[in-house]
C-alpha cells in the first residue's frame with residue numbers, strides 16, 4: 012500500500028507540473044463550473060465563478076475581515092476571489108511549492124498581499140492554532156486526502172465555535188459498485204492521485220460523527236458535469252495538445268483521465284458532493 016508520504020509527493024509533483032498549463036489554458040480556478048441546466052450557455056470561467064458564488068451562499072454570517080482557510084488552494088483562485096469580492100482575510104495552503112509561489116505572485120499583482128497569504132502545508136496536520144478560522148473552504152481538495160476523518164477533524168479543530176466548513180468534493184455513488192465501475196474509479200484514482208473517495212451519504216455521516224452540527228449535503232453532479240465536455244473539447248486544440256505532451260507524463264495522464272471523469276458522471280459512478288457543517 013502507498014504511504015502518505017509517497018502520495019503527498021505525487022500530488023505535489025502533479026500540481027507542480029500541471030498548474031502552469033492549466034492557468035495558461037483554463038485560468039486560475041482549478042475546479043468545476045456550475046451550470047443551471049443543459050441550456051445554460053455560460054463560459055467555463057463564468058461557471059467557475061458561479062460555483063464559488065453558489066457555495067458562499069451556503070455559509071451565511073460572514074463579513075469583511077472574516078478569517079478563511081482555503082484548504083488545498085491551488086494557485087489561489089478562490090482565495091483572491093474571496094478577498095477581493097467579500098473582503099475576507101484568507102490563508103491558502105497547498106502541497107505544491109510551485110502553486111504556493113504562483114499564488115503569492117498573483118496576490119501581489121492584484122495588490123492583495125495584506126489580505127491573502129499562501130504556504131506549503133499538509134491539510135491533515137496544519138500549523139495553525141485551534142479556533143482560528145470563521146470559514147474553511149475546501150474546494151476539490153478533499154478527494155486527495157489520505158484519511159478523510161483526520162482531514163475533517165483537523166477542519167473541526169481549526170474552526171472557531173459557530174464557524175462553517177464548506178466542503179465541495181468528488182464523490183462516488185452510494186452502495187455497491189460493479190467490477191466495471193470499480194475499474195473506472197480505480198483508474199481515476201491512479202491518474203489524479205486520489206487515495207479513495209466516499210459517497211455523499213458517507214461524508215454526511217462522517218461529518219456528523221466528527222461533531223459538525225448541523226450538516227447539510229447536496230448533490231451538484233448535474234450542475235457541474237458539463238465542465239468535462241468543455242475542457243475535453245478545448246484540449247483537442249493542437250496547440251494545447253502540444254503543451255500537454257511537453258508538460259510530462261503526469262500531465263498527459265491527467266488529460267487522458269478527463270474522458271474517464273465524463274464517463275464516470277454519465278454512469279453515475281462519480282458524483283459531486285457539496286457539504287456544509289457548523290462547529291458546535
Ligand SMILES: C[S@@+](CC[C@H](N)C(=O)[O-])C[C@H]1O[C@@H](n2cnc3c(N)ncnc32)[C@H](O)[C@@H]1O
Nearest residue numbers: 040041042083084085105106133134150152155
Ligand atoms: C484540484 S486542486 C483545487 C485547487 C483550488 N481549490 C481551486 O479550486 O482552484 C487540489 C488542491 O488540493 C491540494 N491538496 C491536496 N492534498 C493536500 C493536502 N494533504 N494538504 C494540502 N493541500 C492538498 C493540492 O495541492 C491542490 O492545490
